[in-house]
Amino acid sequence: MKKGYIKTRYKLSLLFVVITYFVIIMTAFGCDDDEYDVKIEEQSKDLVVKTGEVLIESYIGNGVQWDPYPQAYRYWNQPIQDADWNKMYTRLDYMKPSFIRVVFGSYDKYAISGADNYEPTAMYEGLGKILQYCQDNDITVMLGDWGYNQVDSGNDMIFESRIDNAVNYLDYLVNTQGFTCIKYYTTINEPNLNGSAANGNYNVWKNATAYFYDKMVDAGLDSKVKLAGPDIAIFNDNDVSWISNTETDLGNKIDLYDIHTYPSKGSLFSGEFEALLKAYKSQMPEGKQAVIGEFGFKYETGFSVMDMELSNENLNNINSDPFVGTDSNTLVDQYIHGVDLVGLNLKIINSGFAGAINWNLDDAMHSSSNTGQDLKVWGYWNILGDELLGKPEKETIRPHFYSFSLISRYMQKGSKVYKVEVPKLVGLDAIAVEKDGKYMIAINNMSINEYNINFSLDNGTELSGLKKFIYKEDNRLTDANGFPLPEEQNLSIGKGNEINIKPQTLTVYTNFDF
Known part of the structure; x- marks a missing residue:
């Protein structure tokens, strides 16, 4: 989602459309039940x-994606100041997330001087602040890399020396810096999608992940950090084989199954969303937990009237504001988003997933370019609203903080x-x-x-x-x-x-x- 390669592939089922049409027609003509001798059973309340x-014996937690502000530090000359860090800490103290996902690119951290370079202290501050907060508050962290520079999907290659550096960096964070909060690691974000590092190439993701695991074992990290995967983004059941192949090819090298989901709002009413989750969950091996590593609404993935109206509204908002990037959900400013988001979260939980991470915490985390003028608006606030845009009101919390914080706060590890x-x-x-x-x-x-x-x-x-x-x-x-x-x-x-x-x-x- 972060890199803007979400696909508009997720359609409402024909059954839902037919049922909706039938209801409209019946209502329009004012049919009487007695005329057709139809007896409607009153629903239980x-x-x-x-x-x-017991649906889930031990929940990992609800939480958010909190990435280390790579563009703010590297391109915008806007490192997060202590006052803003403290403002976020206070808010997160209330939210009490138990599960946080943190993703970075090697090129924004230890390989900033070149893909084959290794400087573990480079561009460290943002990541260090985030991990320290998680360490101090007993928050489970799923760390990951976007995966670029480490594979060549077109030539079916992995760059072993660069993956060596990725493992070295994980060792630096866990053993040198002492961040035992890092419990899981993902090697390539959303590898099934075109535009990702793997560009939909399963073999590249599999080989990179297997190699990473073997190097973790060599470094003695495998007892401290487990691999999660395949970290795919799902929009229909076309990629179910990624789950079954992962079990077959990687076995116990994958400890936690992780998928991402951005459904249409309409699919939450039709039952199609639960059916989609079931299709993937059913392929996951028994005895292993599964989580949703990203969830949210893009408001571009449905074809009901409701979804099209939401999509048009979002696009109009994006097009009318030069400071909003195309990969944005501008409806986060609206009260109703807080209801929709929790509805989605509850369906994930009731489908048996043991953790869920909302994309994302803060608009200031990512921009569509390096300018900082086309932010990816998804967050609970923009902590650089004043510094970057001259709009301090952007730093106030949005309505959905209220609803999601309750679900996060009172659903602890x-x-x-x-x-x-x-x-x-x-x-x-x-x-x-x-x-x-x-x-x-x-x-x-x-x-x-x-x-x-x-x-x-x-x-x-x-x-x-x-x-x-x-x-x-x-x-x-x-x-x-x-x-x-x-x-x-x-x-x-x-x-x-x-x-x-x-x-x-x-x-x-x-x-x-x-």
């Missing part, structure tokens, strides 16, 4: 946490995820999380409908001492920093309580102490 059915029986109501998703006897229940409603549902736990337990947060468009409660505050406190629910869920909102109940 019971939302039940199935404590006897090691959380147990229970299956939730959710009423078949349009746009409704829910998760139930428990750790050390504390719970978080999150109910997200992407639809324009208001629902009254009955909440219970299957074992008859009542949850007490709960805080209730509501992410809503107007009058949501925040503190002076813009961080969420509970609407109500010291609540008890769990034995069939009726809960009102407003349209396009996220409701979170939790009795965690923080």
Whole structure:
């Protein structure tokens, strides 16, 4: 996604289109159920946490992609100042991400003087600051390289000496600098896509990854850092073979399965998105965890009326602002994005993935060119809004910080995820999380409908001492920093309580102490 090579390949299913058309026609002609002797069964409104059915035994965490500002340091002469680092640290202290992905290019770090050079201290500050924060806060890091300069996809080659340097750099970070927070590493970002370092060449990715692993073993790193892969971006089921081939060819060299996803909004309503995740998850070996290494909305990957309207709006925003790059999601400024994003996150969790990383934390991380005038707008803020654009308001947190922070904050590393029986109501998703006897229940409603549902736990337990947060468009409660505050406190629910869920909102109940 970062390099702008996302493909518009992801279409809504014909079934969804036909059903939608049928509903429109039936509504337009005002058909009466009795006329056709149709008996519509009333849907259950019971939302039940199935404590006897554990979906994920130990969750790795939710979090964000936080890259080390390569262009700011190298090209823009705008190194991040201490005040801005501290501003971000304070915000992340509230978000409490458990899982962060950090990706860099060798050419922006140790190989800045040339592809075959090795200077581990070069351009280190941004990366060092990020890793130190993760180290200090017990955050699992999935580190990676974009992979450019290390392979030649056209000639089916890998450059072993350059991969040697990549392993040396990992050793420098882990053993010299002491960053034990680095638990996973990816060798090439989104290798299945044209425009990536591998340019869709599976053999190049496989050979580079196998060689990297062998060198990790030689350096004694394999006991400290595990490889994740194949790190592919999925838009349909055409690349499922990357998963099965990875298991066959690399076996236990890959410890964590990792894919990226940028679905259309429409596919979250049709059920097509869950079916896509299932197609890939089903090919992953049992006993190994799977994560989503990037997720978000590009708003260009669907063909429903809704998706086309969102795409047009995004493109219009991009074209009307010279400081926004083409690879951007300008809808991050809108309240509704916070509902959509959590809806996507909950579907990922309920599909059995043990971690999810949102692309991305900060607009200032990447630009389409080296000028800094065409930023890739995706973040929760632009920490260089004042310095780079003369717009300090860009440094304020965006609405979706509120919603995603709740899902990240109250779903800590090691959380147990229970299956939730959710009423078949349009746009409704829910998760139930428990750790050390504390719970978080999150109910997200992407639809324009208001629902009254009955909440219970299957074992008859009542949850007490709960805080209730509501992410809503107007009058949501925040503190002076813009961080969420509970609407109500010291609540008890769990034995069939009726809960009102407003349209396009996220409701979170939790009795965690923080």
